[in-house]
Amino acid sequence: MAVLEFRNVVKTFGAFTAVDGLSFWAPEGKIFGFLGANGAGKTTSLRMALDILKPTSGEIEILGGPPGREHASEVGFLPEERGLYRGMTSIDVVTYFGRLKGMTKADAKAQGKVLLERFGLGDWLKKPVQKLSKGMAQKVQLAAALVNSPKLLILDEPFSGLDPVNQGALEDTVLEMAKQGSTVVFSTHVMQHAERLSDRLLLLARGKKVFDGSPDEARRLLPGRVMLTAKTEPKGLPGVAAFKALAIRDDWTDWEVTLKPGAQAGDLLQACIERSFALRDFETHRASLHDVFLHLVGEPLETAQAEAAA
Amino acid sequence: MRRVLIVARREFLQIARTRSFWVTLLIMPLMLVVMPLFGKLMEPPETSRFYLVDATGRYEAAIEQRIDLNHQHQILYDLAAYAARWGLKSPRPEAVWDDGERPFGDDEARAFTASGGYAAALKEAGPLPDDAPAFTPPAPDLMRAKVPADVPVDMGAEAFGQAVGRYLIGGTGRPKGVEPAAAAIYVPADFGKPGVAVRIWTSGGNFNLVDAVRRELNNSVRAEAATAAGLDPATALQIQTAAAPLAVSAPPRGEGRSRLRMQSILPLGIAYFLLISVFTSGAWLLQGVLEERSNKLLEAILACVSPGELMYGKLIGIVGVGFSVIIVWGACVLGMAQLMPSGPMEWVAPALASVNSPWLAVALLFYFVTGYLICASIFLTVGAMCESITDAQAYLSPISLGLFLPFFALGSLISNPDALAAKILSWIPVYTPFAMMARMGVGVEPYEVIGTSILLIAFVTAEVWLLGRVFRASLLRTGQPPKLAELFRLMFKPAAS
Numbered sequence: 024m025a026v027l028e029f030r031n032v033v034k035t036f037g038a039f040t041a042v043d044g045l046s047f048w049a050p051e052g053k054i055f056g057f058l059g060a061n062g063a064g065k066t067t068s069l070r071m072a073l074d075i076l077k078p079t080s081g082e083i084e085i086l087g088g089p090p091g092r093e094h095a096s097e098v099g100f101l102p103e104e105r106g107l108y109r110g111m112t113s114i115d116v117v118t119y120f121g122r123l124k125g126m127t128k129a130d131a132k133a134q135g136k137v138l139l140e141r142f143g144l145g146d147w148l149k150k151p152v153q154k155l156s157k158g159m160a161q162k163v164q165l166a167a168a169l170v171n172s173p174k175l176l177i178l179d180e181p182f183s184g185l186d187p188v189n190q191g192a193l194e195d196t197v198l199e200m201a202k203q204g205s206t207v208v209f210s211t212h213v214m215q216h217a218e219r220l221s222d223r224l225l226l227l228a229r230g231k232k233v234f235d236g237s238p239d240e241a242r243r244l245l246p247g248r249v250m251l252t253a254k255t256e257p258k259g260l261p262g263v264a265a266f267k268a269l270a271i272r273d274d275w276t277d278w279e280v281t282l283k284p285g286a287q288a289g290d291l292l293q294a295c296i297e298r299s300f301a302l303r304d305f306e307t308h309r310a311s312l313h314d315v316f317l318h319l320v321g322e323p324l325e326t327a328q329a330e331a332a333a
Numbered sequence: 334m335r336r337v338l339i340v341a342r343r344e345f346l347q348i349a350r351t352r353s354f355w356v357t358l359l360i361m362p363l364m365l366v367v368m369p370l371f372g373k374l375m376e377p378p379e380t381s382r383f384y385l386v387d388a389t390g391r392y393e394a395a396i397e398q399r400i401d402l403n404h405q406h407q408i409l410y411d412l413a414a415y416a417a418r419w420g421l422k423s424p425r426p427e428a429v430w431d432d433g434e435r436p437f438g439d440d441e442a443r444a445f446t447a448s449g450g451y452a453a454a455l456k457e458a459g460p461l462p463d464d465a466p467a468f469t470p471p472a473p474d475l476m477r478a479k480v481p482a483d484v485p486v487d488m489g490a491e492a493f494g495q496a497v498g499r500y501l502i503g504g505t506g507r508p509k510g511v512e513p514a515a516a517a518i519y520v521p522a523d524f525g526k527p528g529v530a531v532r533i534w535t536s537g538g539n540f541n542l543v544d545a546v547r548r549e550l551n552n553s554v555r556a557e558a559a560t561a562a563g564l565d566p567a568t569a570l571q572i573q574t575a576a577a578p579l580a581v582s583a584p585p586r587g588e589g590r591s592r593l594r595m596q597s598i599l600p601l602g603i604a605y606f607l608l609i610s611v612f613t614s615g616a617w618l619l620q621g622v623l624e625e626r627s628n629k630l631l632e633a634i635l636a637c638v639s640p641g642e643l644m645y646g647k648l649i650g651i652v653g654v655g656f657s658v659i660i661v662w663g664a665c666v667l668g669m670a671q672l673m674p675s676g677p678m679e680w681v682a683p684a685l686a687s688v689n690s691p692w693l694a695v696a697l698l699f700y701f702v703t704g705y706l707i708c709a710s711i712f713l714t715v716g717a718m719c720e721s722i723t724d725a726q727a728y729l730s731p732i733s734l735g736l737f738l739p740f741f742a743l744g745s746l747i748s749n750p751d752a753l754a755a756k757i758l759s760w761i762p763v764y765t766p767f768a769m770m771a772r773m774g775v776g777v778e779p780y781e782v783i784g785t786s787i788l789l790i791a792f793v794t795a796e797v798w799l800l801g802r803v804f805r806a807s808l809l810r811t812g813q814p815p816k817l818a819e820l821f822r823l824m825f826k827p828a829a830s
Contacts (some may be wrong), residue, residue, distance in 0.1 A: 073636045092336070092639055100636040104629035110350055122339050123637035167633065177636075 032081030056221035099173030262286030340646025622716030704766030
């Protein structure tokens with residue numbers, strides 16, 4: 024069942040088209056990653072899902088209905104640009120967001136306390152936000168997003184600005200939420216996070232969808248590669264589309280082999296053994312999402328990022 | 334609605350946690366304590382000293398008698414006010430001190446003095462109410478002082494004037510320990526001849542003294558002229574003191590002229606308060622929205638509440654702040670009135686009693702709330718459009734100037750509530766709450782209240798709706814605040830987001 028679905032959604036700002044005919048769906052209980060450079064339309068899409076922006080055309084369905092605040096009790100949202108009321112205490116901020124999401128004051132406060140203690144802020148509950156470090160404040164923000172135990176957790180660039188330790192802690196939280204049955208939709212421009220976390224991926228470039236599916240499906244878009252060290256060239260072996268020599272050491276040559284579409288590295292290895300093809304090394308190379316992005320968009324993510332920034 | 338109230342509550346608490354809120358809250362009680370003390374310090378000395386030299390010897394006594402009679406006038410007037418306040422009555426029908434506050438004639442003042450003055454009057458009034466303070470007669474305005482020894486009195490006006498200058502207030506070289514005088518009068522020996530004038534040196538003001546001197550000298554000169562024209566002195570005096578019968582009556586305090594004045598104080602006070610508190614609260618509101626914008630809070634909030642709910646919540650919260658301040662200030666004024674029933678707070682009770690019509694109270698409340706909404710919506714929208722207080726200043730300066738206009742007009746509104754300008758101001762919705770509240774104390778026609786109220790409701794609805802569109806469109810906007818043309822486009826074109 025789709026927890027979030029876009030059907031041919033377009034969003035324009037004047038002459039600029041931020042989202043162009045986007046269609047996808049995020050399955051329940053899975054982690055769904057939005058991958059794309061800055062300006063690809065990720066934040067605009069998430070804002071439309073939350074009814075912060077209205078689409079110019081197309082349809083959006085969230086938790087079985089059109090976007091609106093009636094879903095606030097079942098949605099948690101951590102925006103890319105994060106902030107807190109500096110004069111309020113940590114527990115008051117989390118309680119306030121809990122109440123805005125339909126919780127009673129007592130429930131919001133109790134759940135907020137549990138979350139803040141879990142994030143190591145038990146001693147800081149009644150301290151004003153302005154006295155917290157940046158890392159602590161980010162945990163308070165996450166607690167405010169999670170306080171209502173959301174069915175759908177939307178995180179916009181959640182890892183930006185976090186140190187590696189907190190990035191790891193956030194990844195654990197995301198995985199745990201999914202384990203508990205929540206659907207997590209997150210946007211990122213960092214391939215590694217998308218690769219590590221996503222059950223399903225949406226690749227966006229300049230407002231358009233370039234891929235939608237699982238990370239394995241994404242990788243399968245690219246031909247497989249094998250690095251092997253052999254005495255002779257791998258010509259004529261089954262599944263080999265192309266090869267090139269990388270280095271020669273003694274009698275042995277390192278070859279980079281590109282497989283034909285659909286060919287499996289295991290079949291190639293088996294053929295080598297059966298044909299007594301002398302091998303000293305055989306290493307399968309899985310395509311990375313970076314390779315997939317490069318393949319689909321025609322430029323690496325970093326270049327797209329730089330173009331967007333310019 | 335629930336989310337609106339949660340936003341309103343947070344807004345209220347956020348402001349209530351600021352130091353400036355508490356300063357604002359405490360400023361009224363502080364002023365109530367400090368102002369009377371300050372007033373005391375600023376008061377001029379009750380009695381002014383003056384020097385009088387009459388080289389003719391003919392006018393001195395008359396001038397002194399006039400000054401004394403003026404003092405008796407003042408005692409009679411104050412006693413009449415005191416008697417009205419505490420319900421004192423004379424058993425003698427001819428006594429005038431229980432007539433209420435009104436101007437008294439010289440004959441009445443003389444009769445009052447002849448019958449024993451205030452001491453005799455209080456005696457015949459019988460026992461005072463328990464809570465009445467003792468009557469304190471006013472000190473004389475003027476007191477004749479002995480001319481210093483080194484000031485020549487028989488060498489003419491010029492010599493006197495030159496020598497006496499240093500003994501006047503503001504003069505230099507006065508010997509230590511000598512109290513300065515407010516004025517000096519010299520009647521030359523040849524006064525009466527053409528071109529010879531009485532000379533008066535003053536430190537400024539002293540109109541009572543100048544008036545008393547002029548009056549008595551005029552009387553004397555006229556009497557002398559009448560005698561010189563052949564009238565016998567008795568007839569001349571009779572003509573001199575003849576006065577047209579004049580019956581002046583004034584309603585007792587609280588039921589007429591005084592009451593009109595009292596009634597006007599409360600609405601006018603609320604109008605002034607509205608202006609002050611709207612600007613104070615507006616600043617808090619503005620800071621609140623700017624904080625949400627600059628701290629990147631808005632997106633997370635907008636995922637839970639709609640921009641409209643956020644705006645209405647903030648407006649309700651700020652109106653709540655306004656009410657709480659007015660309640661605390663009102664309680665302080667009432668408290669002071671209880672503690673000092675006969676002090677400077679004496680006007681409070683009749684002012685409150687004047688709000689005897691529930692409609693008047695409802696109208697005051699209505700104008701207060703609408704006035705708040707008009708201004709608060711503007712501040713809120715400016716906050717939503719700007720990234721910083723510096724950006725906001727560009728909008729606030731012209732807005733503040735425009736909104737402050739009634740401040741300059743409130744005084745004239747109350748002195749002449751039926752003037753065309755006052756009526757026009759009442760029908761301009763931005764100014765309606767201020768102008769109508771200021772005018773209501775002295776009475777406005779019902780059609781004006783109803784008409785301006787309908788116009789005001791329509792205006793506030795349209796304003797909140799149009800500014801709401803700007804608010805919504807501006808919340809997540811980045812960069813420069815919109816220019817005027819874009820502002821109108823945001824108001825009148827369908828929202829793009």
